[in-house]
Amino acid sequence: MSETTRIIPKPKKNKIGLWFIYSALLLIYIWAFSGMGLPEIKQTAGQISKAIFSGIFHPDWNYISEPGGEDLLHGLLDTLAIAILGTFISAFLCIPFAFWSAANMSKGRAIPSFGKFALSFIRTFPELVMAIMFIKAVGPGSFAGVLALGLHSIGMLGKLFSEEIENMDSGPTEALIATGANRIQTLWFAIIPQVIPGFLSYTLYRFEINVRSATILGVIGAGGIGTPLIFALTSRDWNRVGIILIGIIVMVTMIDLISGYLRKKFI
Amino acid sequence: MNPEQKRTIPPSPSKIKGYITAILFIILIWGSSVKTESSIGEFIVGFPNIMDLLGQMFPPNWGYFNNITDAMLETIRMAVIGTTFGAILSIPVTLFSASNLVQNAWIFYPVRFILNLIRTIPDLLLAAIFVAIFGLGSLPGILSLTVFSIGIIAKLTYEAIESIDQGPLEAMTAVGANKIQLIVFGVIPQVLAYFISYILYTFEINVRAAAVLGLVGAGGIGLFYNKTLGFLEYDKASSIILYTLVVVLFIDFISTKLREKLI
Known part of the structure; x- marks a missing residue:
């Protein structure tokens, strides 16, 4: 037993490949940082951040509910309504897209992959830009926000729904076809019951995202709490910024909790 | 039991719950459509405007x-730098919020609470x-992306750390390794691939x-x-939209390929 400390040789790694990755990373960082230049920090930055912090800790409680309707609760309710309606619209509109791009719903590969491309095109189109376009069409206000969220969410929901359809069990469908059911009957009795829980869960998940998105739509005038927030930021009313931020955080957290609870019940 | 009783169909479960859910x-x-003043009529009235807009956009x-x-290029730079700073800053946050590394609930619950708070604020509001x-400028953009990235990367990574194999950690504790040795030799080799994959994923979002x-x-x-x-x-x-689309799809493609190689 003389060889108690035998050194195990290290496994040979692909050294050249690693060096290639490291140098590529280095080049990317050199490019990224050299292009930025030195950041100029304004003299007032410290002062303003202090003001924002004191605003968050001394929020403008009176703003929560004011006579006249231009207050925090109305803004949050508006935001919530935009998110609910936008999610509802997209949950309906994305169903045809989902069946279109699910690989097991059509023969051949061309149709589903074209559907997948359409969905990823919709996903990449920023919702704020969509909102700007809808503002041109229906005028500024919450409706433009609803339409933007409704259209943009199709991209993600359609993708998730089509994956849900692809992952379902094909047994019930085959059994129904064997007993002579037509396409609509198989859809109604075999496919829909299997995918409904997944659809509902993804819709709720997207609703959580849409609540966050709806809070920023107001920045460009598409309704919700974002508009008073931008006004408060530009008029440097930090106490009001504080209460709006607290309102957003509380609302989003509550929605996440409720939606998470419901999603656990579905699946 | 006579055969007639056997054949009776059991009563279907009460539908009241379903009806109440549907009504609610x-x-x-x-209520939401009243609140947002949405109406299909207005959409149909505005529809020619949308078509007009698309017509003007087309060539x-x-x-x-x-x-x-x-x-x-500045946009991509901002995303690269923001993601990098976010990833670096998320390392300590991750270590303090993983319940199998920090056994003290007084530490990991508050850290996770702060992480949740960060994730509730949308990136555009931060900006x-x-x-x-x-x-004005790219500095506020980078900072907001940094904060936003910490929220995502730290959350995903601490969940990865919590699901690692405990065997190596126990073995190292048994031979007397301290906390830092434990992290360097027990945790990092197990989660590094996930961590890099999450960074790439966050980069796509950014x-x-x-x-x-x-x-x-x-x-x-x-x-x-x-x-x-x-x-x-x-x-x-x-x-602009087309250009963004091409760049985003290209970056998504590369990043997805890299992530597939990692995991």
């Missing part, structure tokens, strides 16, 4: 691509606040986010949306 849901949708102004390449503090941060004045290509849409130059706006 309809009230919710109806994109190809010459405009040269003008926006610099801004596009608007940072623009108010630091003025490229998309950086493309619109300019709308609130935080640098990048978003500034040009304001310019072109403000002057009603829709052909230029559509070339």
Whole structure:
């Protein structure tokens, strides 16, 4: 037993490949940082951040509910309504897209992959830009926000729904076809019951995202709490910024909790 | 039991719950559409405007691509730097919020609570606040992407750490390793691939986010949306959208390929 400390040789790694990755990373960082230049920090930055912090800790409680309707609760309710309606619209509109791009719903590969491309095109189109376009069409206000969220969410929901359809069990469908059911009957009795829980869960998940998105739509005038927030930021009313931020955080957290609870019940 | 009793169909479960849910849901949708003043009529009235807009957008102004390449590169730079700082800063946050590394609930619950708070604030709101503090430019954009990235990367990574194999950690504790040795030799080899994959995933999200941060004045290509849409130059706006689409799809493609190799 003389060889108690035998050194195990290290496994040979692909050294050249690693060096290639490291140098590529280095080049990317050199490019990224050299292009930025030195950041100029304004003299007032410290002062303003202090003001924002004191605003968050001394929020403008009176703003929560004011006579006249231009207050925090109305803004949050508006935001919530935009998110609910936008999610509802997209949950309906994305169903045809989902069946279109699910690989097991059509023969051949061309149709589903074209559907997948359409969905990823919709996903990449920023919702704020969509909102700007809808503002041109229906005028500024919450409706433009609803339409933007409704259209943009199709991209993600359609993708998730089509994956849900692809992952379902094909047994019930085959059994129904064997007993002579037509396409609509198989859809109604075999496919829909299997995918409904997944659809509902993804819709709720997207609703959580849409609540966050709806809070920023107001920045460009598409309704919700974002508009008073931008006004408060530009008029440097930090106490009001504080209460709006607290309102957003509380609302989003509550929605996440409720939606998470419901999603656990579905699946 | 006589055969007749056997054949009776069991009563279907009460449907009251379903009806109440449906009624509540309809009230919710109806209330929201009243609140947002949405109506199908208004949409149909506005529909020709949308078609008109799309018609004006359709032949994109190809010459405009040269003008926006610099801004596009700035957008990618912002995403790279923001993601990197976010990843670096998320390492300590991750270690303090993993319940199998820090056994003290007084530490990991507060850290996770702060992480949850960070994730509730959308990136554009962060950018608007940072623009108010630091003025226009790409610095507020980078800062908001950094904060936003910490929220995502730290959350995903601490969940990965909590699901690692405990065997190596126990073995190392048994031979007397301290906390740092435990992390370096027990945790990092197990989660490094996931960590890098999450960084790439966050980078994809950040490229998309950086493309619109300019709308609130935080640098990048978003500034040009304001310019072109403000002057009603829709052909230029559509070339920005197309350019963004190409860049985002390209980055997504590379990043997805890399992530598939990692895991």
